[in-house]
Amino acid sequence: MIKEYETKLGSVKIDTERTIIFEYGIPGFENLKQFVLLEPEDTYPIMWLASLEDKNVAFPVTFPQLIRNDYQFTLPQDLTEYLELEKPEDAIILSILTIPEKEDEITINLAAPIIVSQKNHKGVQYLIENGEYKIRHLLKEELERSNAILSVQEDGE
Template sequence: MKVQTKFHGEIEIEEKDLFTFESGIPGFIDEKKFALLPLEGTPFIVLQSTKTREVAFIMSSPFEVFNNYEVKVSQDVLSDLQIESEKDVSIYVIVTVRDPFNETTANLQAPIVLNTSNQLGKQFIMNSSNYSIRELLIPSPEQEEK
């Protein structure tokens, strides 16, 4: 299928490569099908809606940047995504790129959880976590001292 994308123009995507978000994403509940598209030359990936060109989220693996980051996926999410094995799970966080880049933040409180074996996805809001929705991707020197 041909998809109009925010960052890659029109591209061809195989249906088998799409992730289904049964409940959409909070704030975008009508967006159900997404593709993962690499942002060439960066450590980022784009979660691109197949329905709406402008609905594209820049994401990153949180584990490469935040050494002690932990996601305790709820039983509901495990069930919704039909997760049977940890090896089938990929976790990303949505990144808000700012200018200057050192003010770029990651939403650690609501990771994107993907089941790569059946192509299901969900944004999981960790209400009881100490994580912020705006964690600096590049900590300031003051934060690094903590």
């Protein structure tokens, strides 16, 4: 069913089957349970995880693997079962961005990815406790790091 919602990005028509349910909310926004992933062409690969319950809440997000090509973590079994993930392709993994006025100060949260099940449309924000990933990584530094890794890999072939 198509329904119109007011979001931070304006009025949008959403197929209600695209609604992502965060049963436990997102830390700091536990009262908000229903979100949708908006993918405006003019900002892609930056997308927006927009609340369908509070038009003032939308998080800029992107795929962390685009920024850090060696990004990986293991999801605990209980979350894998909750999200009904049988294979990696069943999940959409997103990282929240902080976008200040200065473009070179954009940060990405690699420590707490958003995981969305493509099977049951449930979402969670999972805190990775390995010490390697932080809540604020400078985007430009992560891109430079990934480019250096690719460069070394290409030289080694």
